[in-house]
Structure formats: C-alpha cells, structure tokens
Amino acid sequence: MKIEPNITISDRIQQALTDQIIRGQLKPDEPLRQNHIAEAFNTSHVPVREALLRLQARGLAVSIPRRGVRVALFDPDDIFEIKAMRFALEPVALQHAIPKMTPDNLHKAKLALRACDDADDLVSWERTNRQFHKVILVACAMPRLLSTIDNLQILSARHLLGTWRSTWEARTDRDHTAILNAIIRKDSDAAVAVLKKHLQRLA
Amino acid sequence: MKIEPNITISDRIQQALTDQIIRGQLKPDEPLRQNHIAEAFNTSHVPVREALLRLQARGLAVSIPRRGVRVALFDPDDIFEIKAMRFALEPVALQHAIPKMTPDNLHKAKLALRACDDADDLVSWERTNRQFHKVILVACAMPRLLSTIDNLQILSARHLLGTWRSTWEARTDRDHTAILNAIIRKDSDAAVAVLKKHLQRLA
C-alpha cells in the first residue's frame, strides 16, 4: 500500500515558485519562461505551464497570451486592496469558526501561538504567524472563504518579507493572545473586534 | 494589423464548460474526461487540461490527482458560504467604487439596469443582472476583489439557474434602481445599505 500523497510535478514546481516569489528571490515583473523553468526542474514545459496557471489564479503571476508570464507587480494599491479584503473576510470566517471550534483546533491554536512567539527570525515568524491565522479560522468549514483568505495571507507575506527583511526583532504578540483568549471564552464579538484591530495595525 | 483579442483554445473551452456547468447541462459530480472533451472541441487534451485547471480555480470543478476532474458539488452549505462572501465583499467594492465612478461607468450602469428590466427569460435576466452588479463595482479598481466577486457571482448564477429554472417571470428590480440612484447622488452609505438588503434578499 502506498501512502504517497500523490504529489504531481506541477505541485512541486508551484510550491517552489511560490516560495521564491514570496521571498523576493523572483522580482516583480520578472519573466517566467517555461523552458528555463522546465530545465531547472528537469521536466518538460507542460507541468510548468500548469504551475504557472495556478500562480496566476493566486495572483502571484500575470500572463498575457502568447507573450508569457511574469511575476505579478506589487505596489501600494495592491497592499491596500489585500488589507481591505482580509479586513472584510477574516472576521466573517472567525465569527463562523468560533461556535464550531473543536478541542483539537484550540490545541493547535495554542501551539501556533507559542511557535509564533518563539520565532527568532522574520522568515520563521512569518510562517508561524500565517499558521496561527489559519488555524483559528479552519473550523468555519467554508472552503472557498478559507482558500481566498489563504491566498491573501500569502500575498501579505510577500509584502512583509519584501519590505521588512532587514529590521525585525522577536516579540510576543499581545493581539494573538487576546484573540485566542476570546475564542476560548467563546466571545465572538470580542475576538472579532481584536482581530479587526490587529489587521488594521499591520502596515 | 490584427485586432484579435488573442483568444486561446483553452479560453474557448473554459468559457464553454463554465456555461454548461452554470446552466446545469453538466451535472454536479459528473466526471470531466480530458480526452472526451478534447474530441468534442477538436483539439488535443493539453488545452483541455489548462481549461480544467482554471475551472478548479473558480470553484466550478474539483480534481483529485491522477483520478481526474469532476464538476463541483453544490449543496446548501456552498450557497450559504457564497452569500456570506458576497455580503462581505460587494459592499467594500461599492464603497470604493462610488467616489471613482466615471460618467462612462454610470452610463453603462443605466444601460445594464434597463437591459435587466427588459429581460424576459431567466437565462438572459441572469446575464444582465450579473452585468449590472459588475458594472457598478468596476470603478473601485481593485482587480483581485473584482475577480473574486466575479467568481462568486458566477457561482450564484449556477444556483439560480439550477433551482429556479422553471418558475420565473419578468419584473422590474426596485433594489437596482435604488442602488443606482444612490450612486448618482454619491451617497455611499445609502447605496451600500440597499445593496446589503438586496444581497440578503436573494434566496
């Protein structure tokens, strides 16, 4: 019996390119040429095309037919838009998640909170922070909403890693603790209120 | 010089499949076999794969690696989720659109309103209704937000056409008129309020 998660080559390529774009190793507007990428991954260009298509769907790349795909630009308007969408959507997800929270969800949220406070460099903080925001919402069981939010958080991460790369220092996040406590108390209104403040705070 | 909009075969296939799913000609959970579709469109399966990938991104199809793609299911939970997301996002878009509305936007909105009232069957009403909702929001100039809303409206359409197919009669939509009037007065709050009521009203 095989427990392999049936990962396709496209998946691997997509994952790698996503990382590189988020980390800024691939710069905005940089062309993504299918043959070059295919060579780098030792495959043909077909899975590359599919990976690029998925990057487009996530807003990390843009394509002009017959002219190729490029890394998506990223200007202040984009940041503004992403913030507005997160501000509109994450509260909805949280509201619906809280009544459905399982002990397992709560446990994972606590772990994520700890991991987040323990992070000592920007890259790992970003990852754990994203994990926390994800885990407090999954219980809402709204797949489209969750995947939209996930995309937005990835885009936020791109901004975060792109701008703050140098100046960062470890700190404990009071907002996260406050949100988690409100969740434990099943106090949706308080949790949503803190979350909104938290989202507004991030640059 | 060619003014062709550079449409690819994938685009055509995607468009056609989207229509068929929305219209219910392709039933939920029906398998979408790439070879069969390729044959139907007189192409190879490669562009079909790409079209299917885009349907996935839009939530109209789901894929299990190496097991193929199927038309997405569509149960009451999905409807609830889609409604919740539209309710959260469309007001944001409208709020930002109103101050940026151009005379051209307004003109198109008026035309769409008329077309909507003049529609005399469900299918064309659905199309014009979607057009109206789109045209009052485009001015916000937030591409991700707009494309997310567009997807949601397509999914709403799928529900609408799937359930109400038989019983429908022409009518003028007071909400649309009220929204448009508020937009003309640049009264964002009123416009958003009516839009919210309108979105809540749809089943």
Add this chain to the structure above:
DNA sequence: GATTTTCATAATTTATAGATAATTTTTTGT
C-alpha cells in the same frame, strides 16, 4: 454447488515528454 474473495490482466484515463507550428522579440543590414 453456489457465492464470495482474491489476484492477475486488460482497458481506460491521467500525467509527462518530445516535436511542431505560430507568434513575438531581437538582431542585423541598409
């Protein structure tokens, strides 16, 4: 003896590779 179970094989289908046609970009010569 009939029914189910298991295993191997065949058929279908997906995923990837390699090749070709069409289009865009770059280069070069005037």
Add this chain to the structure above:
DNA sequence: ACAAAAAATTATCTATAAATTATGAAAATC
C-alpha cells in the same frame, strides 16, 4: 530609423509512460 531575417518563446499536437479502474477467472468458504 526602418525593414527584413533570425532567434527565442509560446501554444498546440502527437506519442509514451504511469497509474487507476474495470474485468474475469481461479481458489476458498459456506
């Protein structure tokens, strides 16, 4: 600066490999 040719790149097609599902016959159980 412009036009034509060359190079590079995308989009598509045909072919092949890998995996899954379906089929059917032999063995085992009741």
